[in-house]
Amino acid sequence: MEYFLIEEKKLSVKLPLPYKRIDKKEIKDGSRVPEAFVVFGNTDDFFEEVCRNIRHLGSSKVYLKPVIFFAERKLSPRVSAMADEVFSSSELDEDTIKFELKKISRINDAIRKINPIEDEKEDDLFLRVLRFIFTRDRRVEPVRDRTSFFGITYPAIESFFSKEDYALFSTLEFLEENGSIEGEFFEKVHLCNKCHCSFLNFMEVCPNCGSASLFEESLVHHFPCAYIGPESDFMKDGQLVCPKCSKKLKGLGVDYDKPAVIHKCNHCGFFTQEPDVKTVCFNCERESSPEDLIAQTIKIYTLTSTGKNFAIYGFESPLLKALSEQLNILPYNSFLTLVQLELERSKRYGVESSAIAFQIKNLNDIYAKLGKKTDNLLKEIGSLINMATRKSDILSILNKGTILFLLPHTPLKGAEVVKNRLVIEVDKLIKENVGINPITESSISEIPKKEAKEPEELVDELLKNLKQIEYKEE
Amino acid sequence: MNIIVHIVDWFLNHSLGQLIILFWPFFFFDLPRFVLLDILCVPIFLFQRWKDRYRVRDAKLALFREQPLVTVIAPGKNEGEHLPALVESIKQQTYKNIEIILVDDGSDDDTLQILRALRRQGLIDNYFRNERRGGKAAAANLSLRFSKGKFVVHLDADTHLREDAIENVIFPFYMQDGVGAVGGDVRVKNIDYNLLTRLQALEYLKTITVGRIVSSVLRILRIISGAFGAFRRDVLLRLKGWDVGPGLDGDIVLRIRKLRFKVLHEPTAIAYTSVPTTVKRLIKQRYRWSRSLVRFRLRRHRDMLSPFNKNFELFNALTVLDNIFFNFILDFKWIVYLFQLVFFFRMSLFTISVVNYFLYMSLNILEYFMARIALDDTFNRSEKYLWLFLPLMPFYTGVFLRSVRTFSYLMELLFKASFYDKWNPWKVSRTIRDEN
Ligand SMILES: [Zn+2]
Ligand SMILES: [Zn+2]
């Protein structure tokens, strides 16, 4: 087994491992799969970039591979935590490395358990992250980091996301929600509600005019005469003299006290004891009140047995789960059998029937945006389907986002109406509730009355013809 | 039947002179002070109202033309739950140019959160909070310090206002010159809660609604309830606000009068306040009220009684005298009376009590109907049914309240108890004690 070595600068010592030197541009999917990647360098940025490139590869055979850092100098805790193993270049003796490499083979063993580990492109980000967590078999721990956009990050899985991508958190939330991982509270961070940046300025402002220019002083209460006012009311030649009874104040706690502080706005003159608090994002300059910030709960995550199962065999489709609650969704095989029957019926009795395929292509973007709230959206979609179809229609889910419909006794024209209504409603729902443009594709097909056709053929035809509907300009 | 015959018999056996001597507290004090004055003053009040009807209209016109800012203040401790209703009743006012400033005097409940919410919703203009309790005067002064209105209306936090209350409490300032303060009428909000609140409602009608009409006709008004009073802010600023103590409501009125400003009562400006619902809380409240009288009238305003003092003014002196005489000295007359009955008329004790009962009940009936005659159009449903409870009033005022009052007067006179009273936070009480 060979290792791929990626260097920031030429490795000066001998690496006691079988390796092949590659350029960082050569990190890509391909037939050659290394035992692990070895990265040598001395800047955080380089390690981070290489790691991100590896984790962004398509093939699960490659993107999950162990990554070993050889660093000339001490790396930041965040970057160190990205690698499976970190050695300083002074530690390059054979015994240490051999010993530590046991961990590398453990990871590779775990990767082999993943089923079916073909060299297919694995594009479900949630599954990619879950599989990574599974193969590492350790807790996903947050690290506070001032250079991170969020102020806190999960370095181990950060490389799966682009920089400043909030999906890092929503992915973990999604995985916790579907039972793959379990979270234990760590802390809460406040993030800008526009750009999710944690670098925020908190300031006290005048509740009347919003100015941050406030003058703070104490209220003074003179007990004997009950006068109460800002300390400046009492100031006379550097001494505190009561403006009501003209007595000199004796001492704090003796004949007066300071029951509160008060702020005077230098801009509008308004007095307040409780200035509003305003935050300004250092990144996007969004102003908001603290209540409106995103209070992101940060947890330490561990894999559950459900998660282990999902990692090995893949998720059960959340779409299927949500739709099954309201609709009768048939397994794909049963669906094909019924299509077969319908094909025969049409041929024999001339019944006019149709089939529809409907797909939400960017379901993953929706998950990333909505996190755990996706379920509600899917249920809404379920009730839209419920309204658009009849009891006698037959439904199945092909893969993550494709729904198949068999509409008996429905001519092509009728099916077209059903399809368009469904697409328009779902598009509208997603657009209004998620705020992103949905990419939905659909197609229809007639169950042929004359020619003979296999059910699989019909489904293939539907999938081949999938396209977005064109909205007429209004 | 026997009893009636017995009583009639008993009457026939006494001459008029004897009877008057037997019932001297009623004939010499309560009859002239309440019955005769009511019969005299309520018609005068009604006549003045009628005579002034165009001036009232013009004053209201002047008020609405000028639209002065009116600051409403309502200091209090742990009163948060009442505030939304209070604020709501202010928002419903016929007069609109109102600034609301609330002060939370060291509450330890969720008052502060309620204040924050009210400001966030834009329902109040500002609020302040003493982290440590400073007492009622300080809390009112804190509100005054940051108020901007031409007039300041002081409310108790557990009151709410009739929708024309602000309009009616402010227009008297526009009806004559030199008015420094105007008090409103205070009625009971929770009348229908239980018997005790109904009796207090009757008491308020008698002492406040009618009592203040009489005092204002006689120009001896001595108190403006903290529950509902309006002040010219410039006058309050000249006085530098309220002074410490129990009884500060009466105290500020006397100080305003010392500046030779008029203090008026406006019976059509009506606030509703919650009264204690249990005997225990009622006793506590009255205990506090009574002792303030001794302390502030007797000790602090002695100067108003001296003709040699530069502040002397006849009506002011009468105000203080009336107050001291009828509330304080006369309060002890019933002890004397009791002695007299027990020692000299032991045999007729029952009969005398029954007769006294009827005498005082008639007095209560008269006072209630005087209130109805003067202000019937402002009576709500519950108030109109209160007459049903009039037979209980002699027990309530004559026995219950009198006992509480006498006890507290004695305590104050003998022990200066209010200095140690929980009413003021200890720090304030201590400094006053040291200064005295
Ligand atoms: Zn301001
Ligand atoms: Zn002072």
Ligand SMILES: [Zn+2]
């Ligand atoms: Zn931002």
